[in-house]
Amino acid sequence: MxxxxxxxxxxxxxxxxxxxxxxxxxxxxxxxxxxxxxxxxxxxxxxxxxxxxxxxxxxxxxxxxxxxxxxxxxxxxxLEQPLGEMAGLKRVQRRHRVPVVLAREEVKAILGQMTGVVRLMAELMYGAGLRVNECMTLRVKDIDFSGGVLNVRSGKGAKDRTTLLPERLHAPLKQQLLRVAELHKQDLSHGAGLAPLPSALARKYPSASTSLAWQFVFPSAVLRPWGESGRLARWHASDSTVQRAFREARDRAGIHKHASVHTLRHSFATHLLAFGTDIRTIQLLLGHRSLQTTMIYTHVIEVTRNVASPFDSL
Incomplete structure (x- = not known):
C-alpha cells in the first residue's frame, strides 16, 4: 500500500x-x-x-x-474513501513564534569562522534568502551573472522564483563553477558525468543530463547509480554538510542564539526590511505565497525600533 x-x-x-x-x-x-x-x-x-x-x-x-x-x-x-468531518479531532493550538534573527555583526562573525565551499553556501543563503535545499539544488544554468539574479526552481510548494545574486559573490561563484566544470570533465572521461533530471526530462532531452548546464553548483563528493540504467550520476551535496558546518562556526564565534543555517534566510528578510525594502518585494524574493507570512519580520523590526526603555531615563 x-x-x-x-x-x-x-x-x-x-x-x-x-x-x-x-x-x-x-x-x-x-x-x-x-x-x-x-x-x-x-x-x-x-x-x-x-x-x-x-x-x-x-x-x-x-x-x-x-x-x-x-x-x-x-x-x-x-484509497478513494474520503474521511468526512471529524468532530472529535483535538487540534494542537499553534503558537505564534518570532523567528530567530542574527544581527549583521553576528552573521559576519559566523561566516568568518567558515571556509571553502560551505562558506560560499552560507553566504549565498544569506545573500539571496535561500532555503537550505534551494541552495543545494541550484544548477549551473540557474545562475545569471549578467542579470545579477538566481533562478530558484521547484522551491517550497513546487514554485519557481527569481531572487538576488550578490555582486560580491560573482567571483567566488565563478571559481566554484570552474571546479564543477573540471569535475564534470573528469566524470565524463570515466563514463559518468550525468546529473539527475526532474520528472521525465531525461526522456525528453536525452543529452541534457550530460551537459554542464544541468550540473549542480554544489555537487556531491561521490557518484551514485541513477534510474533504471544504473549509470553513475553526481547528485547535489547533502543539506547536513552546511548545517553541521554552520553550527560549528556559530559555536566558535561565541554566538549563543538558537540559530541554525535557516536563520540566515530570516536574517536576510529582516535586514532588507531594516534597510527600507518594501514588504511586497521581500515576499517575492522569499517566495512566500501569503503576505501574512512575510509580515512576521515587521514584528522583529517594529517592536524595538525608535523605542527606549524607561529604565534608561532613570
Whole structure:
C-alpha cells in the first residue's frame, strides 16, 4: 500500500520530502492500530491517532498537521474513501513564534569562522534568502551573472522564483563553477558525468543530463547509480554538510542564539526590511505565497525600533 502512496505522490509531482513525510505518518498510523489495513479503518481511527499525538506524544501543531495531511491524502487520493468531518479531532493550538534573527555583526562573525565551499553556501543563503535545499539544488544554468539574479526552481510548494545574486559573490561563484566544470570533465572521461533530471526530462532531452548546464553548483563528493540504467550520476551535496558546518562556526564565534543555517534566510528578510525594502518585494524574493507570512519580520523590526526603555531615563 505504501508503494501505491508513492505512485500517487509522483503522479501528482509532489516533492520527495512530501512523499517521505506521508509514508512516515501512514506507517505510524498503521502500527498505532496494530497493523490493521487502512481499508478496515476510517474517521474514528484517524481521530484516535491524531488525538494520541496531541495528548500523549505532545507533538507540535505543525507535526500534527503533517500527520493529518498524510492521512487525508491516503483516504482521499489513494484509497478513494474520503474521511468526512471529524468532530472529535483535538487540534494542537499553534503558537505564534518570532523567528530567530542574527544581527549583521553576528552573521559576519559566523561566516568568518567558515571556509571553502560551505562558506560560499552560507553566504549565498544569506545573500539571496535561500532555503537550505534551494541552495543545494541550484544548477549551473540557474545562475545569471549578467542579470545579477538566481533562478530558484521547484522551491517550497513546487514554485519557481527569481531572487538576488550578490555582486560580491560573482567571483567566488565563478571559481566554484570552474571546479564543477573540471569535475564534470573528469566524470565524463570515466563514463559518468550525468546529473539527475526532474520528472521525465531525461526522456525528453536525452543529452541534457550530460551537459554542464544541468550540473549542480554544489555537487556531491561521490557518484551514485541513477534510474533504471544504473549509470553513475553526481547528485547535489547533502543539506547536513552546511548545517553541521554552520553550527560549528556559530559555536566558535561565541554566538549563543538558537540559530541554525535557516536563520540566515530570516536574517536576510529582516535586514532588507531594516534597510527600507518594501514588504511586497521581500515576499517575492522569499517566495512566500501569503503576505501574512512575510509580515512576521515587521514584528522583529517594529517592536524595538525608535523605542527606549524607561529604565534608561532613570
Amino acid at each position: 505504501l508503494d501505491q502512496v508513492s505512485i500517487v505522490c509522483r503522479r501528482r509531482h509532489l516533492s520527495p520530502r512530501t512523499e517521505d513525510s506521508y509514508r512516515f505518518w501512514i506507517r505510524k498510523f498503521i502500527y498505532f492500530h496494530g497493523k490493521r489495513h487502512p481499508n478496515t479503518m476510517g474517521g474514528p481511527e484517524v481521530e484516535a491517532f491524531l488525538n494520541h499525538l496531541a495528548s500523549e506524544r505532545h507533538l507540535s501543531a505543525s507535526s500534527q498537521t503533517q500527520a493529518l495531511n498524510a492521512l487525508v491524502f491516503l483516504y482521499d487520493s489513494v
